[in-house]
Amino acid sequence: MTTEMKKIGAAGDVLVERRGSAGLITLNRPKALNALSLPMVRELLGILRAWRDDPEVRVVAIRGTNKIGRPGTPDSLFGGFCAGGDIRFFHQAALAGDAALDDFFTEEYTLNHLVQTYPKPYIAFMDGVVMGGGMGISQGARVRIVTERTKMAMPETNIGLFPDVGGGYFLSRCPGHVGEYLALTGETIGADEAIGYGLADVKLEAAALPVLWDELGATPWGSAAEADQWIASKFIADSARPASVTGQIDAYFSLLRVKHIVDALEKSEDRWARRTAATLRKRSPLMLHVVLEQIRKARGMSLADDLRMERDMVYQCFHLRPGAESETVEGIRALAVDKDYKPQWKPARIEDVKPGMADAFFTSPWSAQTHPLRDL
Structure with a gap:
């Protein structure tokens, strides 16, 4: 019915x-x-x-x-x-x-x-x-x-x-x-x-x-x-899943740091590698470092712990540098609000991201007992 x-x-x-x-x-x-x-x-x-x-x-x-x-x-x-x-x-x-x-x-x-x-x-x-x-x-x-x-x-x-x-x-x-x-x-x-x-x-x-x-x-x-x-x-x-060939991706994206990945891509004569490097150069340099850390931390996490970590991270995206100073607010402004497609990333280049800058995004503003996702 x-x-x-x-x-x-x-x-x-x-x-x-x-x-x-x-x-x-x-x-x-x-x-x-x-x-x-x-x-x-x-x-x-x-x-x-x-x-x-x-x-x-x-x-x-x-x-x-x-x-x-x-x-x-x-x-x-x-x-x-x-x-x-x-x-x-x-x-x-x-x-x-x-x-x-x-x-x-x-x-x-x-x-x-x-x-x-x-x-x-x-x-x-x-x-x-x-x-x-x-x-x-x-x-x-x-x-x-x-x-x-x-x-x-x-x-x-x-x-x-x-x-x-x-x-x-x-x-x-x-x-x-x-x-x-x-x-x-x-x-x-x-x-x-x-x-x-x-x-x-x-x-x-x-x-x-x-x-x-x-x-x-x-x-x-x-x-x-x-x-x-x-x-x-x-x-x-x-729905037998085809074996995916990831060797080319693994050769670059298994490297330890964002700078290592981009350097290796840019040194390559391969067209795909060069294009991929150019894409990374357009992304937020700071968030590239945050994201690499996120994926590697999450690989050993449960779903609930990953979501709690991401809740901490998204809080910091908007509160670590509040208002218009937020990297996320600036990125959205450039892409979807003003549509000038010229985000003013801070830092501006991958080379300018200092060691430890990404760490603050993984600091929780809550205790385990007060975390908004404590009940997951």
């Missing part, structure tokens, strides 16, 4: 539908590429907790709309998953000293942990753009579906931030030193690379997604275990 799609929140940015024993979520902020606002994070937390505790819900799936057509019509379904968090909000809130900025990250990371530990099958339809916060609500899925349109990245160093939402955890678990490469460069990858790097499970034609979505709502499962068996037979058995 199909129930009417229900708009959650004043803006209708999250659409929720119960079909049979399936709970279906549609991110519905297409003009912003479904970027997550604080109300959207709260709505997702509320519905996922409710469905977790509802014995009638056996499986949950999430998708995004695109900028064409209107919700509920075939031309608007899929095509865009989620481009991340609402960075314009980050900029405004940081300059205004708005406490909602801290609330956003605490609640978003709580949502990321919930998705990663969800006890019922959770399927992410990662069609179109999947970046930043979009990775945070999909990487923990039981099945991560990508298509020929998937554009996946953790591009935070481009705005003076770091790959958060559990990025330390899931990137550090990519094969070889792919995690360092993706985190430092913010490089965009497609479906095949995503599967090879362990960031997706199965590639489907985008045209097949609406039928699969409808099948989720039409299949009568008696339990979540039955839904898991259906998933295993439909996806897992046929």
